[in-house]
Amino acid sequence: MTAWDPEVLARMGRLELRARSLISGFLHGAHPSRRIASNIEFADYKPYTPGDPLRDLDWRVVARTDRLVVRRHHTEDELAVTLVVDASGDLETGSKGRYTQDSRRGSKWATASVLAATLAQWIGRRGDPVGLAILGGENVRWPWLPPRSGGAHLARIHGVLSELVPAGQARLAQGLLDVGRRVRRRSMVVVISDLMEPPEHWGPALDALGERNTDLRLVHLHDPAEWRFDMGGVARFYSPEGGVDLTADPADVAEAMPAVVAEYLAEVRGWLGRNRAHHVLAPTDQPLGEVVGTLLRGL
Amino acid sequence: MTPVLLAPAALALGLLVVGPLVAHLTRRRPLERVPYGAMLLLQRVARRQRRRRQFHDRWVLLLRLLALLAVVAAVARPELHIPDTPPPELELSPTVIILDDSLSMDLTVGSLGSDRRTLFTEARSAAVDLVRELPPDVLVAAVSMGGSARPLVPSLTNDHGAVASALAELPRGDGQTDLVGALASARRILGGKGGRVVVFSDEAGPIAVEAARSELELFGQQNVALDPRPVRAPEVGNLFVTEASYGDGLEGGSVRVSVTNLGPRAIETPLHVRLPDGTEITAFVEVPAGGTAEESVTVPRVTDGGVATVSVEDPWLPADDLFAFHLPRVGASRVLVVDGDPGPTPTASEVYFLERALAPWGKGGAIGGGVVPQVTAAGHLPELDPESHRVVFLANVSDFAPVAPTLHEFVRQGGGLVISMGDNVTAERANPSLAGLLPVELRRPRALVAIGEDGVTTELPSIEHPLFEPFSRGGRAGFADIRWRTLFTVAPYEDVPGERETLMRTTSGLPLLIEGRVGRGRVLLFTGTVDLDWGNLPLQAIYMPFVQRVVSYLGGATAGGGLRLEGTVAERVGVELSDGSAAVEVVGPDGPVAESTRGDVVSFVPSTAGAYRVETPGAPPLAWVAANTSQVESDVRLGPALIAVAAELDPERYLRRIPVAPWLFALAVLAVLGQALLAYWLARSAREDDLPGEVSDAA
Numbered sequence: 001m002t003a004w005d006p007e008v009l010a011r012m013g014r015l016e017l018r019a020r021s022l023i024s025g026f027l028h029g030a031h032p033s034r035r036i037a038s039n040i041e042f043a044d045y046k047p048y049t050p051g052d053p054l055r056d057l058d059w060r061v062v063a064r065t066d067r068l069v070v071r072r073h074h075t076e077d078e079l080a081v082t083l084v085v086d087a088s089g090d091l092e093t094g095s096k097g098r099y100t101q102d103s104r105r106g107s108k109w110a111t112a113s114v115l116a117a118t119l120a121q122w123i124g125r126r127g128d129p130v131g132l133a134i135l136g137g138e139n140v141r142w143p144w145l146p147p148r149s150g151g152a153h154l155a156r157i158h159g160v161l162s163e164l165v166p167a168g169q170a171r172l173a174q175g176l177l178d179v180g181r182r183v184r185r186r187s188m189v190v191v192i193s194d195l196m197e198p199p200e201h202w203g204p205a206l207d208a209l210g211e212r213n214t215d216l217r218l219v220h221l222h223d224p225a226e227w228r229f230d231m232g233g234v235a236r237f238y239s240p241e242g243g244v245d246l247t248a249d250p251a252d253v254a255e256a257m258p259a260v261v262a263e264y265l266a267e268v269r270g271w272l273g274r275n276r277a278h279h280v281l282a283p284t285d286q287p288l289g290e291v292v293g294t295l296l297r298g299l
Numbered sequence: 300m301t302p303v304l305l306a307p308a309a310l311a312l313g314l315l316v317v318g319p320l321v322a323h324l325t326r327r328r329p330l331e332r333v334p335y336g337a338m339l340l341l342q343r344v345a346r347r348q349r350r351r352r353q354f355h356d357r358w359v360l361l362l363r364l365l366a367l368l369a370v371v372a373a374v375a376r377p378e379l380h381i382p383d384t385p386p387p388e389l390e391l392s393p394t395v396i397i398l399d400d401s402l403s404m405d406l407t408v409g410s411l412g413s414d415r416r417t418l419f420t421e422a423r424s425a426a427v428d429l430v431r432e433l434p435p436d437v438l439v440a441a442v443s444m445g446g447s448a449r450p451l452v453p454s455l456t457n458d459h460g461a462v463a464s465a466l467a468e469l470p471r472g473d474g475q476t477d478l479v480g481a482l483a484s485a486r487r488i489l490g491g492k493g494g495r496v497v498v499f500s501d502e503a504g505p506i507a508v509e510a511a512r513s514e515l516e517l518f519g520q521q522n523v524a525l526d527p528r529p530v531r532a533p534e535v536g537n538l539f540v541t542e543a544s545y546g547d548g549l550e551g552g553s554v555r556v557s558v559t560n561l562g563p564r565a566i567e568t569p570l571h572v573r574l575p576d577g578t579e580i581t582a583f584v585e586v587p588a589g590g591t592a593e594e595s596v597t598v599p600r601v602t603d604g605g606v607a608t609v610s611v612e613d614p615w616l617p618a619d620d621l622f623a624f625h626l627p628r629v630g631a632s633r634v635l636v637v638d639g640d641p642g643p644t645p646t647a648s649e650v651y652f653l654e655r656a657l658a659p660w661g662k663g664g665a666i667g668g669g670v671v672p673q674v675t676a677a678g679h680l681p682e683l684d685p686e687s688h689r690v691v692f693l694a695n696v697s698d699f700a701p702v703a704p705t706l707h708e709f710v711r712q713g714g715g716l717v718i719s720m721g722d723n724v725t726a727e728r729a730n731p732s733l734a735g736l737l738p739v740e741l742r743r744p745r746a747l748v749a750i751g752e753d754g755v756t757t758e759l760p761s762i763e764h765p766l767f768e769p770f771s772r773g774g775r776a777g778f779a780d781i782r783w784r785t786l787f788t789v790a791p792y793e794d795v796p797g798e799r800e801t802l803m804r805t806t807s808g809l810p811l812l813i814e815g816r817v818g819r820g821r822v823l824l825f826t827g828t829v830d831l832d833w834g835n836l837p838l839q840a841i842y843m844p845f846v847q848r849v850v851s852y853l854g855g856a857t858a859g860g861g862l863r864l865e866g867t868v869a870e871r872v873g874v875e876l877s878d879g880s881a882a883v884e885v886v887g888p889d890g891p892v893a894e895s896t897r898g899d900v901v902s903f904v905p906s907t908a909g910a911y912r913v914e915t916p917g918a919p920p921l922a923w924v925a926a927n928t929s930q931v932e933s934d935v936r937l938g939p940a941l942i943a944v945a946a947e948l949d950p951e952r953y954l955r956r957i958p959v960a961p962w963l964f965a966l967a968v969l970a971v972l973g974q975a976l977l978a979y980w981l982a983r984s985a986r987e988d989d990l991p992g993e994v995s996d997a998a
């Protein structure tokens with residue numbers, strides 16, 4: 001059963017989810033908006049036009065200049081957040097995770113699901129709408145839950161995450177394109193994935209999100225043991241997502257792996273940089289609170 | 300050098316190479332399967348290292364295979380067979396020195412100046428040195444092999460000084476290589492008692508050495524050891540004229556020259572054409588390396604007949620730079636037309652159309668030359684010079700008696716005669732006067748059709764006859780358009796091959812053109828007219844090419860004054876004269892040449908390339924001889940080695956056998972060591988470097 005981490009959630013109470021750009025929503029919330037509305041924070045003046053509320057007339061200016069002007073104020077807006085969670089088969093692997101499940105002890109999925117649930121819980125408590133998109137996986141009741149507020153919606157998100165079994169392929173490119181078409185403009189999208197698909201495949205799909213001016217944050221899950229290829233002795237290695245087996249001697253591969261990882265990360269960051277997305281490396285042996293802190297600060 | 304296997308069956312062991320191949324391809328694979336969530340990274344590592352790993356694996360495999368193959372080859376006991384000279388103890392046996400003084404030995408070795416060094420000078424020096432270094436009691440003799448081989452010192456002697464002097468005084472000749480004759484001469488000098496024959500030669504050309512096989516077999520039977528001492532030039536090349544010939548046509552006459560370059564680089568050379576009258580024409584020709592180039596040189600409108608020469612400037616082999624070729628008399632008087640019916644106006648002339656067909660541009664045209672007829676009236680026949688006139692047309696001549704003796708002599712010496720009919724011709728006067736010239740007896744003119752009717756058509760001539768062969772490329776059908784209203788009939792006759800032949804007929808079967816041979820010349824009897832009186836021949840498109848062809852056919856290169864013969868330098872030329880009673884002399888490029896006469900045959904040996912005239916003093920030449928050097932000698936490219944041919948015939952004596960097996964075993968050991976070192980290094984570097992383990996697809 002997936003559950004949010006209460007310890008992390010408590011620490012998150014002191015954090016504030018600050019969008020990196022002005023966003024807009026239907027509900028007023030804690031996030032600055034580029035929409036102009038009546039509020040306490042003055043924005044600018046505009047000439048009076050019939051239909052403007054008379055209470056917005058700045059009488060002092062009228063008295064001084066004999067011109068009818070209206071005060072305008074920034075409105076406070078809600079921030080819709082969509083959590084895109086990779087539930088492909090590769091997430092099932094891993095060995096050093098802090099979050100354990102009976103069936104998937106230490107797997108990347110354990111970390112991914114707890115992180116997603118915790119973020120949903122925190123966002124929901126703040127009154128912001130939160131949505132969920134699942135890429136891959138089995139036993140997925142609703143692969144797409146649009147951003148909404150409310151306890152029932154949160155319970156639905158938790159239900160999806162707890163019932164889901166990682167399997168199959170994420171097909172990131174198609175998934176990101178679909179999310180890009182569905183999310184609101186100027187909303188926030190948090191992708192939680194191991195990104196184990198060639199960056200040149202899914203990278204172009206980020207443009208769909210960039211075009212909608214979303215605040216894209218990407219939590220890059222990985223098992224440090226896998227990236228170091230600390231995998232024991234010679235064996236035939238296979239991906240749960242399918243494909244060919246590779247017979248390898250970890251002692252040999254481990255030496256070559258840092259260079260390959262560096263090259264791979266450079267490619268990932270290149271694609272993310274094109275769309276001003278925020279990349280957060282999330283090794284499974286790192287405390288989740290640190291990952292969330294980095295994520296919410298939007299560094 | 301020839302590789303030979305003494306135990307070829309051992310090559311079956313080569314199947315052993317399958318072992319390492321199978322082992323290489325069937326390495327054991329671990330069976331445990333482990334899930335791994337970052338296959339993208341592992342694939343990249345594998346891809347990055349796969350090429351390097353395969354490269355090294357292949358080297359190990361290659362070295363292992365090399366080791367096995369070397370062992371297998373060694374077991375097959377390979378040997379290298381290298382042709383080699385006999386052992387040095389033979390130096391004490393009687394020795395015959397053969398020195399090649401043929402034309403090809405003139406190939407330049409050193410500078411081109413006065414101290415020019417050639418293969419011959421090098422070989423001669425080496426031969427003299429060899430003789431001088433022989434132990435005093437060794438018997439020695441010497442033979443030359445240029446032209447016809449001849450002994451320089453005909454019997455074995457221990458007077459080494461005399462032999463060395465004979466060799467040192469031998470000049471280079473322009474003859475062919477007579478290796479067979481020289482070997483036979485040497486063998487005869489040794490008298491069947493065995494000994495050594497040392498051959499100083501360039502061994503050039505494809506023929507000379509191969510032709511000596513039979514003589515080399517006799518060497519083995521008579522225990523004669525061959526000791527070839529080939530001489531080589533640092534750069535082998537030759538620029539020479541391979542062909543030059545004169546040809547004429549409507550555009551005039553020109554000499555077409557082919558020049559061959561056997562050298563390693565293209566050469567642009569001046570081409571000097573020297574005509575019999577002394578006129579020299581220079582052109583330039585660029586000849587590609589190893590190829591042939593052609594150049595045409597236009598000759599003046601009027602040129603004496605005889606033998607012309609063409610020469611090139613050759614940096615390698617100057618001896619064959621001059622090429623002589625026959626040139627017929629070129630000029631306005633080559634065709635004499637005798638008009639038997641001049642008529643009151645030019646167009647009414649019997650030969651009006653004939654003149655236009657022979658010289659359509661007119662006599663004084665800017666592009667004149669070639670066939671320009673000289674026209675004369677009957678009874679005013681000039682003195683016929685076979686060198687000046689090649690063809691005489693008698694057109695509708697009534698009285699042949701005054702000209703018959705001259706014509707007869709003209710044709711007998713090689714001239715061409717065409718007799719065409721007309722109203723002036725009568726059998727009564729023609730038959731007796733031209734007896735011996737006419738191929739058949741004339742009868743009388745006969746009207747073939749009634750007035751107003753179309754004439755009888757002409758049958759298509761056979762293109763197999765040389766006269767009509769050019770029309771096979773087009774125009775033959777034009778003969779069918781010729782129609783005849785009247786023809787001169789002839790007495791019944793039969794064709795006799797080589798003597799009399801009917802070349803054209805009408806479709807009704809009447810003979811139209813009959814060829815007869817008289818002496819060295821030909822007579823064409825045309826039973827029609829060359830104007831429009833009896834037919835429409837002059838109006839047909841075929842008329843001009845037909846008349847032109849008749850002239851070139853009758854006035855070929857063999858026509859004209861004197862015999863035309865080809866000769867080879869240093870080889871005897873025989874000239875058969877019709878009248879051997881007169882005293883003749885032979886004059887070559889450098890003056891009179893010694894000749895010998897036996898019966899009607901005068902023979903002489905050309906000493907150099909050029910024109911040779913056989914003549915009676917004060918009279919036109921009886922024969923022209925264009926003498927050239929042998930083009931076999933001009934091919935200075937290396938041919939088969941003499942020692943290689945000798946080794947083929949007598950391997951026991953001339954083959955040195957080198958066993959290769961020890962070297963192959965050593966190679967196998969090195970390969971084994973090499974693959975072991977490489978495998979060890981791979982195993983180490985796989986740990987130290989970023990080499991992955993074996994990467995392979997699994998089912």
